[in-house]
Amino acid sequence: MQFDAELLLLALAPVFLACIGWEAWHLARTRPQARLYNWYDTVCNAALALMHQSADKLAWLAVVPVYAYVYRHFRVIDWHPGWLAFAALFVAQDLLYYVFHRCSHRVRWFWAAHVVHHSSSRLNLSTAFRQSLMYPIAGMWAFWTPLAVLGFPPKQIVAIVLINLAFQFFVHTQAIGKLGWLEYVFNTPSIHRVHHACNPRYIDRNYAGVLVIWDRLFGTYVEEDPLEAPQYGIVEPLDTYNPLKATFHEWGSMFSDVARARGLGNKLRALFGPPEWATAFHAEHARTVESDRAGLKSTGTPSRT
Numbered sequence: 001m002q003f004d005a006e007l008l009l010l011a012l013a014p015v016f017l018a019c020i021g022w023e024a025w026h027l028a029r030t031r032p033q034a035r036l037y038n039w040y041d042t043v044c045n046a047a048l049a050l051m052h053q054s055a056d057k058l059a060w061l062a063v064v065p066v067y068a069y070v071y072r073h074f075r076v077i078d079w080h081p082g083w084l085a086f087a088a089l090f091v092a093q094d095l096l097y098y099v100f101h102r103c104s105h106r107v108r109w110f111w112a113a114h115v116v117h118h119s120s121s122r123l124n125l126s127t128a129f130r131q132s133l134m135y136p137i138a139g140m141w142a143f144w145t146p147l148a149v150l151g152f153p154p155k156q157i158v159a160i161v162l163i164n165l166a167f168q169f170f171v172h173t174q175a176i177g178k179l180g181w182l183e184y185v186f187n188t189p190s191i192h193r194v195h196h197a198c199n200p201r202y203i204d205r206n207y208a209g210v211l212v213i214w215d216r217l218f219g220t221y222v223e224e225d226p227l228e229a230p231q232y233g234i235v236e237p238l239d240t241y242n243p244l245k246a247t248f249h250e251w252g253s254m255f256s257d258v259a260r261a262r263g264l265g266n267k268l269r270a271l272f273g274p275p276e277w278a279t280a281f282h283a284e285h286a287r288t289v290e291s292d293r294a295g296l297k298s299t300g301t302p303s304r305t
């Protein structure tokens with residue numbers, strides 16, 4: 001019987017759950033005041049994981065034939081199966097993950113899906129489960145298409161994407177400090193804590209999947225400073241444990257901004273600009289509403305609020 005790579009994350013679920021159990025127990029003993037776990041938050045994360053897994057399973061059905069078509073007609077290399085081919089696949093996919101992840105933070109269309117992963121104000125191993133079922137709609141799958149051009153068959157593409165994601169589960173923890181020389185090569189808990197922080201000096205840094213060399217190479221690396229604790233969450237906080245609201249709130253906000261924005265340039269910025277464009281737009285909108293209200297009050301027109 002052949003192992004179905006698409007089920008890798010489900011197959012690892014018992015390991016993930018055991019680690020979450022250990023971390024919750026460990027943190028409750030060592031940092032009881034911090035309350036790093038919250039039942040509502042953890043259940044919401046688990047629901048998001050199940051929703052994401054279901055959407056992903058469907059998405060693979062649709063996109064594997066696309067990879068197969070590109071592999072058949074446009075591949076430029078024929079690899080001999082072995083360690084060299086695996087190493088090339090691993091490094092190429094990890095670099096593409098860096099590109100995908102950086103786009104996910106700098107282009108609102110992709111952020112609308114990725115924000116789910118960042119919208120909790122907590123960080124623990126269960127945060128790794130916070131994923132969006134909208135990734136296939138946003139087009140995450142397109143970032144892996146170059147792997148088919150490089151000569152890797154669809155099954156290997158699916159497998160390496162999921163191996164990368166499985167690795168990343170282990171970096172979502174506050175229970176582990178810095179890891180010496182590993183910090184120079186691999187994404188680690190310390191490096192990824194910075195990634196989940198919204199402190200001005202930490203935000204939009206450390207996009208690594210498995211290897212941190214891309215951040216160091218492309219200037220997006222920031223080290224965790226013991227004197228500045230990460231503030232987890234997003235700039236415009238989302239106070240909900242509802243997985244549907246967590247999944248769709250940014251899509252709703254994005255399309256309502258498109259409708260409200262004046263001119264084609266601003267409408268395109270609402271879709272493809274950086275997320276801070278939206279933050280500034282919302283602040284401007286709130287100011288306009290406030291000054292309209294003040295204007296109405298000063299002219300004596302009754303206000304509804």
Ligand SMILES: [Zn+2]
Pocket residue numbers: 101104105114117118195
């Ligand atoms: Zn991210």
Ligand SMILES: [Zn+2]
Pocket residue numbers: 117128172192196
């Ligand atoms: Zn993360």
